[in-house]
Amino acid sequence: MPGSPRTKLTVLLAAFAAAGGLWAPTGAAATEKTAETATAGKPAHRVTYDRYSMMVDGRRVLLWSGEFHYFRLPSPDLWRDVLEKIKAAGFNGVSLYFHWGYHSPAPGVYDFTGVRDVDRLLRMTEEAGLYVVARPGPYINAETTGGGFPAWLKNVPGRARSSDPGYTRAYREWLSHINPIIARHQLTRGGSVIAYNAENEYAANTDAAYMQDVQKQARAAGIDVPITHNQCCDASWTPTWASGQGAVQIPGVDDYPQAFECREPDVWGTWGEGVTERLSDDAPVYAAEYQAGAIDGNKAGCEGCRELTGPNFMKVYYKSNLITSGATMFGYYMSFGGTNWGRLAQPNDVYTSYDYGAAITENRQLTGKYDEFKRQGLFTTTVAPLTKTDPAAAPSSDDAAVHTEARANPDTRTQFVLVRHPDRKTDADASADLTWNAPDGTYKVPVRVKGRDAKVLVAGYDMGGQRLAVSSSELLTHTTAGGRDVAVLYGTEDVPGMTVLRYTSKPTVKVLDGDVRSTYDGNGNLQLDYDHRGLARVLITGGGRRPLLLLLGTEAEAAKFWKSGDLLVRGGTLVRSAKITGNTVHLRADTDRATDVEVFTNASRMTVNGAPVPTRNTSDRTVIGRVPGPAKVRLPELTGWRTASEAPEAAPGFDDRTWTVADRTTTVSPIKPKTLPVLYADDYGYHHGHVWYRGRFTATGEESEVRLNAITGKGGIYQVWLNGRYLGSAAGGEQKDSDAPINPDPGPGNFTVPSGLLKKGETAVLSVLVENMGHNDDWTAEDTRQKQPRGLVGASVAGAGPIAWKIQGTAKTDRVRGPLNNGGLYGERTGRHLPGFADRSWTPASPAARQVGPGVTWFRSGFRLDLPKGHDVPLTLRFGGGNGAEHRVLIYVNGWNLGEYVTGGPQRDFTLPAGILRQRGANTLALAVVAEGQATVGPISLNAVAAHRGGVPVNDVPSPGRTS
Numbered sequence: 001m002p003g004s005p006r007t008k009l010t011v012l013l014a015a016f017a018a019a020g021g022l023w024a025p026t027g028a029a030a031t032e033k034t035a036e037t038a039t040a041g042k043p044a045h046r047v048t049y050d051r052y053s054m055m056v057d058g059r060r061v062l063l064w065s066g067e068f069h070y071f072r073l074p075s076p077d078l079w080r081d082v083l084e085k086i087k088a089a090g091f092n093g094v095s096l097y098f099h100w101g102y103h104s105p106a107p108g109v110y111d112f113t114g115v116r117d118v119d120r121l122l123r124m125t126e127e128a129g130l131y132v133v134a135r136p137g138p139y140i141n142a143e144t145t146g147g148g149f150p151a152w153l154k155n156v157p158g159r160a161r162s163s164d165p166g167y168t169r170a171y172r173e174w175l176s177h178i179n180p181i182i183a184r185h186q187l188t189r190g191g192s193v194i195a196y197n198a199e200n201e202y203a204a205n206t207d208a209a210y211m212q213d214v215q216k217q218a219r220a221a222g223i224d225v226p227i228t229h230n231q232c233c234d235a236s237w238t239p240t241w242a243s244g245q246g247a248v249q250i251p252g253v254d255d256y257p258q259a260f261e262c263r264e265p266d267v268w269g270t271w272g273e274g275v276t277e278r279l280s281d282d283a284p285v286y287a288a289e290y291q292a293g294a295i296d297g298n299k300a301g302c303e304g305c306r307e308l309t310g311p312n313f314m315k316v317y318y319k320s321n322l323i324t325s326g327a328t329m330f331g332y333y334m335s336f337g338g339t340n341w342g343r344l345a346q347p348n349d350v351y352t353s354y355d356y357g358a359a360i361t362e363n364r365q366l367t368g369k370y371d372e373f374k375r376q377g378l379f380t381t382t383v384a385p386l387t388k389t390d391p392a393a394a395p396s397s398d399d400a401a402v403h404t405e406a407r408a409n410p411d412t413r414t415q416f417v418l419v420r421h422p423d424r425k426t427d428a429d430a431s432a433d434l435t436w437n438a439p440d441g442t443y444k445v446p447v448r449v450k451g452r453d454a455k456v457l458v459a460g461y462d463m464g465g466q467r468l469a470v471s472s473s474e475l476l477t478h479t480t481a482g483g484r485d486v487a488v489l490y491g492t493e494d495v496p497g498m499t500v501l502r503y504t505s506k507p508t509v510k511v512l513d514g515d516v517r518s519t520y521d522g523n524g525n526l527q528l529d530y531d532h533r534g535l536a537r538v539l540i541t542g543g544g545r546r547p548l549l550l551l552l553g554t555e556a557e558a559a560k561f562w563k564s565g566d567l568l569v570r571g572g573t574l575v576r577s578a579k580i581t582g583n584t585v586h587l588r589a590d591t592d593r594a595t596d597v598e599v600f601t602n603a604s605r606m607t608v609n610g611a612p613v614p615t616r617n618t619s620d621r622t623v624i625g626r627v628p629g630p631a632k633v634r635l636p637e638l639t640g641w642r643t644a645s646e647a648p649e650a651a652p653g654f655d656d657r658t659w660t661v662a663d664r665t666t667t668v669s670p671i672k673p674k675t676l677p678v679l680y681a682d683d684y685g686y687h688h689g690h691v692w693y694r695g696r697f698t699a700t701g702e703e704s705e706v707r708l709n710a711i712t713g714k715g716g717i718y719q720v721w722l723n724g725r726y727l728g729s730a731a732g733g734e735q736k737d738s739d740a741p742i743n744p745d746p747g748p749g750n751f752t753v754p755s756g757l758l759k760k761g762e763t764a765v766l767s768v769l770v771e772n773m774g775h776n777d778d779w780t781a782e783d784t785r786q787k788q789p790r791g792l793v794g795a796s797v798a799g800a801g802p803i804a805w806k807i808q809g810t811a812k813t814d815r816v817r818g819p820l821n822n823g824g825l826y827g828e829r830t831g832r833h834l835p836g837f838a839d840r841s842w843t844p845a846s847p848a849a850r851q852v853g854p855g856v857t858w859f860r861s862g863f864r865l866d867l868p869k870g871h872d873v874p875l876t877l878r879f880g881g882g883n884g885a886e887h888r889v890l891i892y893v894n895g896w897n898l899g900e901y902v903t904g905g906p907q908r909d910f911t912l913p914a915g916i917l918r919q920r921g922a923n924t925l926a927l928a929v930v931a932e933g934q935a936t937v938g939p940i941s942l943n944a945v946a947a948h949r950g951g952v953p954v955n956d957v958p959s960p961g962r963t964s
């Protein structure tokens, strides 16, 4: 994504439209496509599709998946936590990017162990019962450094995302590592992968031979599930990869109708109507990436993004996709965003947090958006006729303020009616009577759309052993347990609802709870009238059908339900799973307070997370367990701090003999340096974090000014010393948008040489510390963005002769934590960030009590945690405002770089994931403060975001200490 996505996108869209590049249907005949079936060990499944939906073993599947980035959560056991939360929200799938650069520090070097163990990730998806859309790029965008490209690709000649030979060798190398892992986890081999996405939003500067080869590589590695693509931005872009060379089997569309202005969460639809269009006549409609959060490009904070893409938006837009477009495949971007730990961020768009305003927060907490996902997800994955629908005549509305659209299943004739305002953005309160020609007769159905809202109503549905004729309430889910059906319907609070069920004779209606009137018309119609208020319970028996327990609730009540297999559960903060053995229900559940959890089954005993809880049975044959809340949590104060300043590189006498000589005169980068030699960090193999430069020259005594240019990526700075004297800092430049002219003077910094500092004939040393904030992406596939250099792009001293340069970045890649973890600060090169570093000789002082000067200062503290077992207590590190000059702080916990605090930035709370954090044991916190002048940092504290009894067991992630 570009920095100003809206402008960028508009410009590109206009260009495509002008070029006559609007999408046109191919008119290909509808056929059922069969993916090749392979077998191995586990039971293999057949994956097919037609124009309506995907199918597994011939059974139609509505793929309701959420995007998840394992690389943004460096604690594999927490992957399971998030996957289980995704599953419990009613999703049946996850969409997973695989990040080339995360696995590859250098050409030919790949790592799939530890936090990079994607084989384990895919096993977990199988265990969680989630289908996977595997998206290995090679390019992924995702607001991550290089858009997922390894930084070493910057040194590979030839245009990325094309069939250029240099790039081809590189991406085939990546695919040769990742494809076999994905292949062995396909459904066709008993795994979870249902589809494989080739490339990513490959819509500008395209090369069909490349697109074709990416797929050829996949097939050669044994990928036999359907290949998909996520078409950029809406269906108006070309190519769509629906036909011709490079075409995929299931072309999909990405859509972000709300765009990314999180400062104005009430402004809807800035990027359009957001209705996913059909790209192929013989494949399902696929909303490949549908907006489920937003990039916080203007630093409004994630709550603004959550509001912009909140429950009302979800109702109106997601339900339109179901009915207006008949989509049966969805990937919601993001379900959980995570953290740009280390140097994962692409600096133009994001900072450390990638919370994204998603349904599950960066600290893995459930939000109102999660509730809405659950309401929609339980419905879409329960009601099978939704997997095959055609447009149908909609009920007529007697008031134009209420708009209707419909689809129907051609086999079952079940109807689905979208009810909304004609203008989706309006927040009016509109009512109408619908005249509904439903499969079981014509009904008059009063409906009301209150505020920004949309509903999908169902008619003519065989609901277990029941027949739902029509309802003005929405269907959450239903199940059959102990010989009876249980169904949950819901609607807007205080708004009347009406449901008609069909019987062969008059049934017996018993209202167990709430206020529900019933009438039987003698023609098989049992009509129930009620207001949506709390949760009403109605038991209907006789009438020629098995018993039905009908639950009629508000939206809030509906969100309290969970479904695990056939079991329906109500209450608790999270129910991960429920199963029944004999007379006992076993729940895996989280609670943030003592609460009742009700299971709609006739059991009498209950265990929660393995421990029995007191239960009582209700008259409506359910069991209620009393589940304890969390134990009290105590967090330590951060004390025992020690501090030491660094930056010896600034001193003239510093020994840089082992540093790399920077003397290149050519570069692969399309951006040419202002002065020679080339000083681009990547050209010397230093790809992440800080780099140091030391330049020597023989002084003339006439030097007047140091003139520098540096590209840091957005938000970075660099600092300058001459003969050990601090000259100051400057903002690093950026080279951002592809269509912007190349900036001829990026990140300029001119520093006056203090008189008398340099003596004629003596060697002078210029030391420069430049931060690399991350690499640009390449979303328009023109290569110049991602190859934009980092580091110095120009350096001269007015009045001086030539300068001989040396450069030093990351000393060596951390084998466990990976290439993005640490850069080239002195302290990083010497292990000050690692557990076990001997800091006893350092000065005792806490950050808040110690003023730091310009340059780099480290603080270290150790703290013990003793969090209660069987609990999930997500912690953050919180920064108080600090004082003085601008400063930034790299946060190392047990040697892992968990983010960068920047004064004036949008983020003060930094997620410390369990696993990296020893929940019961000793932890090391190390902070590298890079200040532009005199400053005080903090105060800094540990903060518990929540406390839940439950969670998943989290093992400590290996965090080796200093070894040399």
Ligand code: IPT
Pocket (backbone or CB within 6 Å): 001, 140, 141, 142, 143, 200, 201, 232, 233, 254, 256, 289, 295, 333
């Ligand atoms: C689309 C990308 O495919 C995805 O990787 C991510 O960058 C997402 O957007 C935004 O967060 S790009 C589309 C909005 C033009």
